[in-house]
Amino acid sequence: MSLANKRIAPATASVPDIHPAQPASVGMGWVPLWVLLGGLGALLILTFVSLTQGLADISVRTVIQAIVSPQDTIDHNMIRGIRLPRTVMGLLSGAALAVAGALMQTVTRNPLASETTLGVNAGAYLVVVAGSIFMPTVLHQYSLPFAVAGGALAAAAVYALGGGRRGTPIRIALSGMIITLVLSSFTSALILLNQESVKGVFLWGTGSLTQNNWDGVQFSWPWIVGGIGAVCLAVRHLDVLMLSEETARSLGQKVAGTRIIAMAVAILIACVSVSVVGPIGFIGLIAPHVVRMSGMTKHAWLIPVSALWGAAILVGADTIARVFVDAYGELPAGAITAMIGAPWLIWLALRISRKVQANASIGGSSMSVGSLQERIPYPVLVSALSILLVAIWILSLTSGTLHIPLSEVLAVLSGNGDEMFRQILLDFRLPRLLVAGLAGMALAASGSLLQSAVRNPLGDPQVVGVTGGAGVGVLLLMVAIPQISIGWLPVAAVLGGLLAAAIVYSVSWSRGLNPTMLTLVGIAVSAAGAAIINLLVIQSEMEVAPALAWMAGSTYGRAWPEVWQMVPTVLVLLPIGWWLGRKVDLLTFSDESSTGLGLKVRRVRLYVAIVAVLLATMSAANVGAVGFIGLLAPHAARMLVGSQHRRSFVISVLLGGVLLASADWIGRIVIMPRDLPSGIVTALIGAPYLAFLMFKSSRKGI
Structure with a gap:
């Protein structure tokens, strides 16, 4: 029996399999083929539409001419030097984030895992911002190691503090949310205190595909294509991870090693994307679920088709952002994907809740995390x-x-005191404090x-x-x-x-x-x-x-x-x-x-x-x-x-x-x-x- 047709057993007794996707054996018929063809069609259409959108009105015919038979004209130079690199970067980043999400969901057996919910984006963003402030020259040369270090540490913190292998999907998602808030606060502090050093980083921090040349594409494509290619060569090992841990080991699978390698690749390609276009969320959550729900649960199909859909979703989001460029100016693609991803997460939550509603350990938890040995009255x-x-x-x-002496503070609060101190305390410090x-x-x-x-x-x-x-x-x-x-x-x-x-x-x-x-x-x-x-x-x-x-x-x-x-x-x-x-x-x-x-x-x-x-x-x-x-x-x-x-x-x-x-x-x-x-x-x-x-x-x- 193929792995796609097996009933997937939970990895541990404490974490139920609540993935909303249906196994391929449940009469999916032609759905997987339509998902594949639909992704290809959407990708081709959105790619061409993306190249036509912007402040300058350019037709599809001009786009085709610029690609097939380029000439030294303003429109052709704009397409080949600015719009085409932006679109290709969107294709690469979308594919990277989708594959990263699929790998994280497989490794953690958590349907809510992605580069966003595991804090990878926030961690990479923080370290890149810190590097741009304290070591700008080093960051320029080694931006990828900075981003990978931040993303890996954030993901490790989320996974460990969320309970590790015993952690429920909702708990790990919450842990990721809270760790993201902590890291975002550190990032905000650095930006506020070093505004000149990080000028322009706010737009990048919302996730922007803006590219002025091919440098971003040239830097990222070997890592992303190489990472996805390496994963495609290991699809059999990833399929075995979907079985219970005991079954996987009985088949000779080195479970721990496979998980570490798969998660490392996921963090690497996600951080490559972050280091170029900033943190863009929800792609790694949406694309793999679209593919899994079609019945493609084997990784030989799941990985490439997820990459296809991830690329289409991100380029589509960027296209939507540029449709309104005349009226509202440049909109960050990351904000658009968040607007798309939020309803998706709600819909996904509705599907998950049908399977976990009866499970008290998923739905709630004890409100106590311990108390003092001897309580104070x-x-x-x-x-x-x-x-x-x-x-x-x-x-x-x-x-x-x-500095205002304590005696003056007490005097002012009692209705007396120096007039200058009264003004400072009563007009500024006291209302702020209250x-x-x-x-x-x-x-x-x-x-x-x-x-x-x-x-x-x-x-x-x-x-x-x-x-x-x-x-x-x-x-x-x-x-x-x-x-x-x-x-x-x-x-x-x-x-x-x-x-x-x-x-x-x-x-x-x-x-x-x-x-x-x-x-x-x-x-x-x-x-x-x-x-x-x-x-x-x-x-x-x-x-x-x-x-x-x-x-x-x-x-x-x-x-x-x-x-x-x-x-x-x-x-x-x-x-x-x-x-x-x-x-x-x-x-x-x-x-x-x-x-x-x-x-x-x-x-x-x-x-x-x-x-x-x-x-x-x-x-x-x-x-x-x-x-x-x-x-x-x-x-x-x-x-x-x-x-x-x-x-x-x-x-x-x-x-x-x-x-x-x-x-x-x-x-x-x-x-x-x-x-x-x-x-x-x-x-x-x-x-x-x-x-x-x-x-x-x-x-x-x-």
């Missing part, structure tokens, strides 16, 4: 954290470009509620798409009506966040608001939001530094209007979040157990999510896309006081206020007189704790 903790928060606030008020503290409390409360609602310890407003939706709402309003009052920005943020949440919940409703569905759809919506934000920043010609600062999360320049927006949010929604405690405690059980205890699971999950979304969107409106507070604070709270929601909720809120207030203070003093955005500081502080958290939870099998 709850009243003592509340008092200590409250005192710590006040101490940080006072310290922050004294610090800055101008916004940071209140936004940190709101984000921590939102994360605590969301982790319970989606029953996943890696839940976070940024992960499930709420923060991205709020950011889209704010930037859309700023671009559409630049002269609008700042008071309308919270309205736009709330509408954007609610729309993103509505998409997530409406898609997940038919699956009973299954935590797996909620999280996967949230990742997709978050990716689409990031793509829209990048498009808005580029097309509105915003200054990169302010845009990056906002997307990273910044408390710079916050004043009393933002304080008055945050105060009612905190005073109204935090008590509601605490009051929901008993119901939230029941959500941590399986849906069946919660329903048996009389809880209306979907309704309660919806109520909890609404409160969490409102908290997160109001925070995003006032401080931008600050990440990790909603992830770190609830976990630290549960480690301190246990999983009882009302107690952990209060501790989480206090910790959130402490974290963001501390980040604001550190960001103001670490590189004075410049400011480092608070969101970047929280990411830098949270990264070590995140690694510890995920390592510990993977050891417990969560």
